[in-house]
Amino acid sequence: MSDEIFKDKDSAFDRNLRPKKIDDFIGQDRIKKSLNIFLKATKERQEPLEHVLFHGPPGIGKTTLAHIIGGEMESTVKVTSGPAIERVADLAAILTSLEDRDVLFIDEIHRLNHHIEEILYPAMEEGKIDLVVGKGPSAQVLRLDLPNFTLIGATTKFASLSSPLRDRFGIIYRLNFYEESDIKKIIQRSAEILGIEINQKAINELACRSRFTPRIANRLLKRLRDFAQIENQNKIDEELAKNSLDTLEIDEYGLDDLDRKILGVILEKFSGGPVGINALASAIGEDRVTLEEVYEPYLMQLGFLERTPTGRKVSHKAIEHLKNNRLNF
Ligand SMILES: Nc1ncnc2c1ncn2[C@@H]1O[C@H](COP(=O)(O)OP(=O)(O)O)[C@@H](O)[C@H]1O
Ligand SMILES: [Mg+2]
CATH class of the missing domain: 1.10.10.10 (Winged helix-like DNA-binding domain superfamily/Winged helix DNA-binding domain)
Known part of the structure; x- marks a missing residue:
């Protein structure tokens, strides 16, 4: 099996700033609350969590939540993505490599080829996979039992998921853009992790221009750090934030x-x-x-x-x- 099919293409920067625990995950309170209940209930029953689907715009916390679930379940998270799975054999290799209670995270799951997707149905529903062994008239279908696993899918395009696939997720969450107050907390948290000094007014300015999206807020925070460094300022203040964001041509609505x-x-x-x-x-x-x-x-x-x-x-x-x-x- 090539390593290509297990690939986390997120940058090291994203990974460093990613909250590891559900309590460190800021905002999206409704999701956190119910997820906590499901995690607790399944833990008590000693069962793996049902398959979960996250959908919503890029940079909003889908991958982060998938890893948090893995951590809370004390499971190994194996990461792949729709476009990385090119052939039926790739998916079969992934599924048969799973161990009991693993989490399989498939990012951009809407980009799975339809043929390949069909392999997932029995795997998700009955924990089985049908492998075709041999060729021509002597070919046989071999049905294998898979270990208990939790599939977590993420997609930016819920509408392009086929309904049989959608229906096989027991838990479906839509992540929305963040509240302004939550984005501010996220910027504060990231600044602390990165050791960046930034005052409240600058945080407010950045929050308004971040499209209420954590990844963008984090990225812009890093750019502001560059501007501060070049201007020989050890602290990001409102003026620096405003001027730098203007230079980046990001307007007050966060439009580029x-x-x-x-x-x-x-x-x-x-x-x-x-x-x-x-x-x-x-x-x-x-x-x-x-x-x-x-x-x-x-x-x-x-x-x-x-x-x-x-x-x-x-x-x-x-x-x-x-x-x-x-x-x-
Ligand atoms: N609720 C949150 N609290 C704190 N940081 C977050 C939150 N959601 C996302 N982030 C940050 O934003 C970055 C992008 O999130 P990610 O989960 O990769 O988005 P997606 O998978 O939806 O594109 C992460 O690195 C993480 O640092
Ligand atoms: Mg992601």
């Missing part, structure tokens, strides 16, 4: 160049919409999937973009924002 380009293109080239996603993607020169999974959720959350049956439209609020912003698009 591409966000503004999306809105600007709809407004200028398509008279504000509606415009179909394919036409929009080619006008911008970005990949459709990236637009749908990475950019649109936040623009919709802000009320800047609407998805209608005939296409995407910009809102008045977005038009006002573009007008008031000196930053061009």
